[in-house]
Amino acid sequence: MNNKTMKAFTFKRYGKSPGLGFEEIACPAPGPGEILVRVHAAGLNPIDNMIPTGIFKPVLHFKLSATLGSDLAGVVVAVGRRVTRFAPGDEIYASTFDTGTGSLAGFAVVPESAAALKPANLDFVQAAALPMVALTSWQALNERAGLRAGQKVFIPAGSGGIGSFAIQLAKHLGATVATTTSTGNVGWVTQLGADEVVDYKKEAFENVLSGYDVVLGTLRGDVLEKSTRILKPGGKVVSLIGPLDAAFARERGLNVVLRLVFGLMSRKIMRLAKQRGLTYSFLFVHPDGGQLSQISKLIEAEQIIPVVDRVFPFTETEDALAYLAAGRAKGKVVIEMPKS
Known part of the structure; x- marks a missing residue:
């Protein structure tokens, strides 16, 4: 990878003024059992608005400042030495919830066990709407x-x-x-x-x-x-x-x-x-690539269709979170990352 840094949407502290915004942070490197994914789209969930308030602080542990988001779809760009299920170029989707990795960034490290191949009949935005x-x-x-x-x-x-x-x-x-x-x-x-x-x-x-x-x-x-x-x-x-x-x-x-x-x-x-x-x-959801693979079969057979309400560009992430918080979304709200 040529890029040493990437843009990420982060929060700096817990409470009423969490310091939401964009930061230039170091690009992560995959560990032995992880894949590095270039994020093409990231789905938002209500918990993304709740985490910065500190309500889940006793349960979810973040090193601040922390990248928000947990749903993603993108392309594998590098794999750890123990990874056997994925290779660079694979199109995947995953939930990184509770793994310490945020999805609202240019790149994300994903445990191999949390990822699955993206359903073939979906684009990245539709796939990112699904994991959580x-x-x-x-x-x-x-x-x-x-x-x-x-x-x-x-x-x-x-x-x-x-x-x-x-x-x-x-x-x-x-x-x-x-x-x-x-x-x-x-x-x-x-x-x-x-x-x-x-x-x-x-x-x-x-x-x-x-x-x-x-x-x-x-x-x-x-x-x-x-x-x-x-x-x-x-x-x-x-x-x-x-x-x-x-x-x-x-x-x-x-x-x-x-x-x-x-x-x-x-x-x-x-x-x-x-x-x-x-x-x-x-029930506290846990990432599971095996379950996502089973869900992919239902999606590809058109037994279930993803429902996307609105797509926001990465630059408007804060507006997207506010829109989600208003509680009127019909289906999912998704962030689309820049193409370049």
Whole structure:
């Protein structure tokens, strides 16, 4: 590589003034089990706006200043000496979430185990929209909930990034899907595969739905507690937004104090779940190239299509994050990197 430095979108500190902006930083070099990727596009996720606030500071460790972003699609330019699955020139996509590497940069180092070949029928922007929402949906519905054909799943906020993918995956698994959305998106989420759509501007989902097997927690506030009312005994709540629980703290190897804190945070929902014969768990997505390879097959077979709301140039990353934070995106927000 000729370039010694690259432009990256970073945050400098935690809190209300995180110092978001562009920095010229050193180009990374791949370790033995890593690949170096020239980033062509980077998908944004709500957690990108949350990390600089410090809310995940006890759980996610960054060396400040740190590059934001975790979804990427690009071309392999170099590989570590132990890498066997990829070679320079390969077009890949990956999530680098929780690996210490940010995707909003010219180049990114990716663990070989986190990457997969980009679906052949997608461009880089479409592929970059997928990793976190695809892996989160896969791990929540397939692994944690064990969703099976004939079961009923409630996926709130069907027009969002997670919702638009999770609905399609749940339908592929043979489930009946209910969701919520605003009036203007009712027809659209139906096209994605939703069987029952509740217009939240007109009615409360907990008064309409009943007899469900699984709820995917995607919205903050009291939605999670209300959703326990629509589940039948033995039902499962898998939350992507918290509250964090003691099981998660143990899984992460966190100290006794944090285990206690997370246990207290989840006490109310755990009590509600127990009263109704349900199980509650918090899911923290993990990178997995093997799962992405399986997802690629579904994409290439057009069983699932990526949903991209807006594409911003790299120079407008801050505007893109603000747009995402407004909560009106219909699908994913993606950053396209400069061509040169």
